[in-house]
Amino acid sequence: MQVLVLNSGSSSIKYRLYDDRDDGLALYARGLVERIGETTGHAEQVVSGEDGSSSEDTEDAPIPDHEAGFRWIVSRLEDAGLADELGAIGHRVVHGGAEFTAPTVIDEAVIARIEAQVPLAPLHNPANLTGIEVARQLRPELTNVAVFDTAFHATLPPAAYHYAVPTRLLEEQGIRRYGFHGTSHAYVARRAAAALGRPATELKLVTLHLGNGASATAVDGGRSVETSMGLSPLEGLVMGTRSGDLDPAVIFHLIREAGLRPDQVERLLNRESGLLGLCGDNDLRTIEERADAGDEAAQLALEVYVHRIRKYLGAYAAVLGRLDGIVFTAGVGENSDTLRERICAGLDVLGLRLDPARNAGQRATNAADGVIAVHAEDSEVEILVVATDEEREIAEQTLAAIRA
DSSP: OEEEEEEEOSSEEEEEEEEEETTEEEEEEEEEEESTTSSSEEEEEEEEOTTSOEEEEEEEEOOOSHHHHHHHHHHHHHHTTOSTTEEEEEEEESOOTTTOSSOEEOOHHHHHHHHTTGGGOTTTHHHHHHHHHHHHHHOTTSEEEEEETTGGGGGOOHHHHOOSSOTHHHHHHOOSOOOSOHHHHHHHHHHHHHHHTSOGGGOEEEEEEESSSEEEEEEETTEEEEESOOSSTTSSSOOSSOOOSOOTHHHHHHHHTSOOOHHHHHHHHHHSOHHHHHHSOOOHHHHHHHHHTTOHHHHHHHHHHHHHHHHHHHHHHHHHSSOSEEEEEHHHHHHOHHHHHHHHTTOGGGTOOBOHHHHTTOOGGGSTTSEEEOBOTTOSSEEEEEOOOHHHHHHHHHHHHHHO
16 A cells, blocks of 8 residues: 655645555655745656656646645656555644544544644644645545644653643643654654664653754653653744744733734744844854854854753753663754764763764765764763654554554
8 A cells, every 4th residue: 555645834745655565665756846826836756766766757837725736746646657556645733732642544523623723833733734635625535644743742741741830721721741843753763772772662862853943852761751842843942943942021021012912922933033033044054154154143043052952951861860862863963963063062971972083974864774873982872863754754653543
């Protein structure tokens, strides 16, 4: 059976097609439909051949809505002869709230329950729902499965997910820590355990998903026990355009003293802060180049970014009681050797010693299995760079839900 993975955003659809084989999932095709609703849209698909070759198909044309985008995807898969055995569609859904703690086969009742989580993720869940509705309308014979970013963090203990606010806010409004990037943290934690040759149930890891969005998770025995994002993806680490942690009184001050409306504050903290707010750029590659050239704003942005990650590392080491390994993943974590070195520098107190020679120039995609060890021989804690694959994780969870 083939599984199509859809990640539907407000103006884009990312997708991958996998074939479920006896020896594991094989990637058949990947693609992107973007600039949906704009004057000119863009769509592309890359098909992987059995001999390792690939072919690419691109088109720039109006894509008025998600239905048109999904029709483009299906037609291109059919043209490539890849849609005949399609049996299921796995959908990324950002927020499952407390309702969803595992991948779930979608029906009308499930859709209603996902819609009920929209107030918790107004920027993400509506787009995810659009992808679900279009797929069910156009291919009603297929099984659709929702895979939730929050589900991996359903194992957080009460002390970790409770905020110190009146408990009625949890009961009435769902105010609590949920955590995000769960599919990525779950995938790389499992891959790290395999690379270390130890059962996941024995390991205490900190996984660092560092991209434009960024989060840290403490993984104890394969279970998330603490994570940096909270009610929304805004809390925690400094990100590309998100502030991460800040004193809540900053919001009141901006409303009362600066005269900003709540929606303006929300935009400022989600879209105009983080690295962008500190130095005017949110691309780490550009910021590192600027910092190397002596740009003080870029240097400060890197210092703030690294400081926050190191603070979380220390806190999560305390939560876990010991560290067996830390895992760098996502665009920044996988590709920036200089950032990994900055984060690990001077953390001997945690048993972390990075080997500059093993780390230099390394990217997770350089390794055949997507895993690179960059710790020194005498490091008490193993330091791994692991290429994340959220789409493969969604495909595997989709199959697991169907088989269950």
